[in-house]
Amino acid sequence: MNAFLTELGKSLAPRWAATLALPAAAFVALAAAAIVLGHSHALDLALLRSRATAVSTGPALLWVVVAFLVATGAMGLAVTALGSVVIAAWGTTGVGVGRPFVALRHRRWRRASAKADAAIKVVLADRSDRRAKREARRAVLRREAISQLEPECPTWAGDRLRAVDDRIRRGAGLDLTTLWPRLWLVLPEPVRTEVAAVQDRCASAARTPVWGVACLLVGAYWWPALVPGLWLVLLSRRRIRRAVGVYADLVESSTDLHARDVANQLGFELTGKLTPEIGNQVTEMLRKQA
Structure with missing residues (x-):
């Protein structure tokens, strides 16, 4: 990078x-x-x-x-x-002045990731549920809007x-x-x-x-x-x-x-x-x- x-x-x-x-x-x-x-x-x-x-x-x-x-x-x-x-x-990584921003983004990402994982589990339990698929897709997009992987940058x-x-x-x-x-x-x-x-x-x-x-x-x-x-x-x-x-x-x-x-x-x-x-x-x- x-x-x-x-x-x-x-x-x-x-x-x-x-x-x-x-x-x-x-x-x-x-x-x-x-x-x-x-x-x-x-x-x-x-x-x-x-x-x-x-x-x-x-x-x-x-x-x-x-x-x-x-x-x-x-x-x-x-x-x-x-x-x-x-x-x-x-x-920059989570040091110095960037640390609070990384911590904030990390907390938001973890919450969004937990919701996305839960939504995906619902889809795996019943693949015919179209509403669950839409909710899972939205949850994944909300997580990726924060970061595509666990945040390390501010x-x-x-x-x-x-x-x-x-x-x-x-x-x-x-x-x-x-x-x-x-x-x-x-x-x-x-x-x-x-x-x-x-x-x-x-x-x-x-x-x-x-x-x-x-x-x-x-x-x-x-x-x-x-x-x-x-x-x-x-x-x-x-x-x-x-x-x-x-x-x-x-x-x-x-x-x-x-x-x-x-x-x-x-x-x-x-x-x-x-x-x-x-x-x-x-x-x-x-x-x-x-």
Whole structure:
């Protein structure tokens, strides 16, 4: 999982100017409006227009434009850095500040797992009961909405990526953190392009809560900014889940389809399925080479 989080962190840096220039400029304009209006004149658009007109026709226009561009660039860089922090937080384990979140998610998962197991037992006792099957399916989905396996990370995203690593280790004997750099080299160009595109989506999703919190901070001085702030914070959960879910599925699919290519490149010359026994040998060989 650490390899995937590292790759996601890298995707925050390139092309930040293209992806962050517009939202950063919008945020700086929002902050400027907050400074001009404040709570006392929160919706006074006439005052805002008069101040903007005074600046645009005055001798200080050049300095205002320079300050706006500098603030936009600084905000873009700051959000890039904080987005990396968000991604790094996905994979932390139950230590330090992440411990309470892991404990909370673990309790919720255990309760949901107990209900899912009970519902499955009802289905096994009477396979003709369609209602019981529907209830069991819903119970399993509620459990997986928390985590696909017993939580060890403070966030759903971290455990979703860990589930991929766990399934591949159990099913093919491969350690994905060790395998991934070699697998990347043998992936076809269209697959690598698709993975890179999804990594960019994950990076963008990781920045969403950062923008939301920034708007909430501006809202302390100008209450209308609380509206986009709350919307972005609420939206961030869905965006992160959707992007990370697609990324996890794509990584797992890439491994399923092309891990044999890595084994063949290492001299195993497989003609059939990549078994856990061979996967363990591949993992051992890669670790010795590392």
